[in-house]
Amino acid sequence: MVDTITAEIDRTPKFSNSSDALRPFKTVGKGHWEDVSDEDWNDWRWQLKNRVTRLDQLEAKIPNLTPEERSGVELANQKLAMAITPYFFNLIDPDDPDCPIRQQVIPKIEETKTADWEMSDPVGEDKTSPVKGIVHRYPDRILFLVTDRCAAYCRYCTRSRLVSNATGYDFRPEFEQQIEYVRQHPEIRDVLISGGDPLLLSNSKIDYLLSQLRGIEHVEFLRIGTRIPIFLPQRIDDELCQILRNYHPLFISVHANHPTELTSEVKNGLERLADSGIPLGNQSVLLRKVNDDVDTMKVLVQKLLRCRVRPYYLYQCDLISGSSHLRTSVSEGIKIIEGLRGHTSGYAIPQFVIDAPGGGGKTPINPDYVVSHDSNQIVIRNYEGKIFEYPEVPAPSSP
C-alpha cells in the first residue's frame, strides 16, 4: 500500500512530445562504476580522483568513439585537459556521437582549429586585470579568480588559456594581494568569485576567503560562479552549506546547458544550497546541437525553476579559439528567447547576452517587440504576433 503521507507526488506532466522525455529528474547512480562502494561513489574526493582523463579509459567505456574524438583527445588535451567525473560521465549516451553531454566534455579535433575571429582571451580579461586573479571591468564589481582547476572541463571554456594548466599559463592567484585590492577600492560593492571552480577549494579555504571579503565594509554582495553542483553534486554536503550560510547575502550561479544535466542528484544538491538561504541563478551557453532549439531550452529552464534556480544569462558562445563547431548563430538565440517569452513563466526566461569581444562587457540581445515608436505612440507586438498601440506620454512642457 502506498503511504499517502510520505509518497512523493509525481508532478511530471504526461508526455506529449519528444522533449517531454527530458522532464523527469533521473537518478544517475553508479552506472559504469557499479563495483564501487556507495561510500566511495558518494565521496566527492573519490569522484575527483577517478575522473576520466585518458583515451584508453574513454575507449573502454565508449567503444564507438569517432575519429574526431579520438584524435581530439590526444591533441586537444595539450590546450585544455580532458577530465570528466564518473558521475557526470554516466550521463553520456555511448551510442550517440551527438549526445549533448558528450559534446560538452569530450574533445574533438576541431578544437585545434582557430577561426579568423577567434581568440585565446575573447572577452579581453587580461587587459583589465590590475592584479593577478582580478578582472575589474565594471565600475562597481569585480571577478575574483581563485583557482585554475575545475571538476570537469567544458570544451568551450572561455578561460581555457589559464584553466587546467595545459598551456603552461602560470596562473597562481595570490589571495592576499587580491583581497588587498578589494580593500583598497571602495567602489567595489560586488565580488564574483570564480575560476576555475571555487567550490573545488577546501572548506577551510572557502571559509577563509568568504570571511576576508565579508570583513571588508564596502563589499555588500558576494557571489560564486560554479559548475560543481552539475559536475560533482556530491560536493554539496552539509559542512559546505554550513560555511556558505554564514556569509549572506551570498548568491550562487551554476552552469547547466541541457535538461539531462538536471538529475535527482543535482536537484538534491541545489535544494541544499537553496535551503541554506542562497539565491540560485543559472548561466547557460548557447551550443550547437546541445541546446539550440526552443523545446530543449524550455524544458531546461522549467526544470531549473523546479530546482529553485532562476535562469540568469544565456550566453552567445564567446569567440574562444577552437569553438566554431559548437557555435550557433545569434539569430537562433533570439528565436529561442522569442519562443520562451510569453510561452512560459517570466521567471524561467534568461537574458540572452553577447559578452562583447575584446572586453565590452555583457550586452543584452533581445527580440524586437517594438514595431514603431514616435512622439505620439509606440506600436508593439506581443508573443503571439498581435499588434497593440500605446500612446506616448507627451514630454513635460517647460514652465
Ligand SMILES: *Cc1c(COP(=O)(O)O)cnc(C)c1O
Ligand atoms: C560577468 C562579469 C561580471 C558580473 O556581471 P553581472 O552582469 O553583474 O552578472 C563582473 N565582472 C566581469 C569581468 C564579468 O565578466
